[in-house]
Amino acid sequence: MKKVGIVGARGAVGSELLLTLHKRKFPVSAETLFLFGSERGAGTTVETPFGPKEIELFSLEKMSGLDVVFLAVSGEFAKENARKIAEQGAVVIDNSSAFRLVDDVPLIIPEINPEQAKGAKLISNPNCTTAILAVALYPLHQNFGVKKCIVSTYQATSGAGAEAMEELRVQTRNYLDGKEVTHEKFLHPIPFNLIPQIDVFQDNGYTKEEMKVTLETRKIFGEPNFQLSCTAVRIPTFRAHSESVTIETEKKISPDEARQILEKSPGVRLVDDPTKSMYPIFGECGLDFFVCGDQLLKGAALNAVQIAELL
Ligand SMILES: NC(=O)c1ccc[n+]([C@@H]2O[C@H](COP(=O)([O-])OP(=O)(O)OC[C@H]3O[C@@H](n4cnc5c(N)ncnc54)[C@H](OP(=O)(O)O)[C@@H]3O)[C@@H](O)[C@H]2O)c1
Secondary structure (H helix, E strand, O other), rough: OOOOEEEOOOOOHHHHHHHHHHHHHOOOHHHHHEEEOOOOOOOOEEEOOOOOEEEEOOOHHHHHOEEEEEEEEOHHHHHHHHHHHHHOOEEEEOOOOOOOOOOOEOOOOOOOOOOHHHOEEEEEEEHHHHHHHHHHHHHHHHOOEEEEHHHHHEOHHHOOHHHHHHHHHHHHHHOOOOOOOOOOOOOOOOOOOOOOOOOEOOOOOOOOHHHHHHHHHHHHHHOOOHHHHHHHEEEOOOOEEEEEEEEEOOOOOOHHHHHHHHHHHOOOOOOOOOEEEEEEEOOOOOEEEEEEEOOOOOHHHHHHHHHHHHO
């Protein structure tokens, strides 16, 4: 059994990590699993598939002796603590963006670059939108050579955390009851709305979320010049991000060939019935496709546990 710590265990990603460790039969038991939170959550008991567990107040001292620590807190928290935890011996898998583009920290999607996790003490889990896109894009890139990729995302509220999902629930009720609709976690009211801004705008006109998808994909593919443009939009759903993707390829590509490749690609489930729906092609060297994935799973908890399984 491994001694496993989850910091941020009450959050959207933390609670999903608990379910995923149990579902995938990760070698951990009630006795070797330790949950941590802030002063807000410390002392509360949460129901887990391993039985009820108390949330302890996080401290660096409590990290010593653990084999694997999953961080599901903010980037600032990770910057402050991740390397210190790793120095105490545990392998740290961080869900925040703090280290994703740092040279000496591998950014891992187990279906794509598992070898880079070997021997690492601190590993970054990619942005949820990147992970969902990359598992489908990479096999197409390997087989047809992607020259350009244009992505439009439809991102669920859970991508912004547990409180953001609650804002959707409460404000939708307010909207339907004719009460005042307010917003805190989102830049605008979220019920029945689309918000084409996730995170802050950068000097180049893209938002930080959009640039994460471009820069992280380049790092994971090991191709610093990979051409990818992303438009990220928040939508009023609870979970699962969707992405509409157009690629221009070096080699000729057809929907049939793409289907054959995707069908046997790890981490991808092909759901496609052209007899009932239409799927447009984009010239002889291009393809439009639509990917959908639960970003709390492949975009966070599942990918993190798959990384831990590599160790
Ligand atoms: N949501 C997603 O789809 C997603 C996907 C990929 C990556 N991420 C990243 O994963 C991280 C967690 O996101 P989330 O959506 O799960 O956020 P969340 O629902 O807001 O949860 C954050 C957790 O962090 C804990 N926390 C805050 N300050 C702490 C401290 N000083 N010490 C210990 N614990 C502390 C909180 O514990 P208390 O409850 O005890 O206050 C809470 O459980 C973020 O960096 C996010 O960007 C999220």
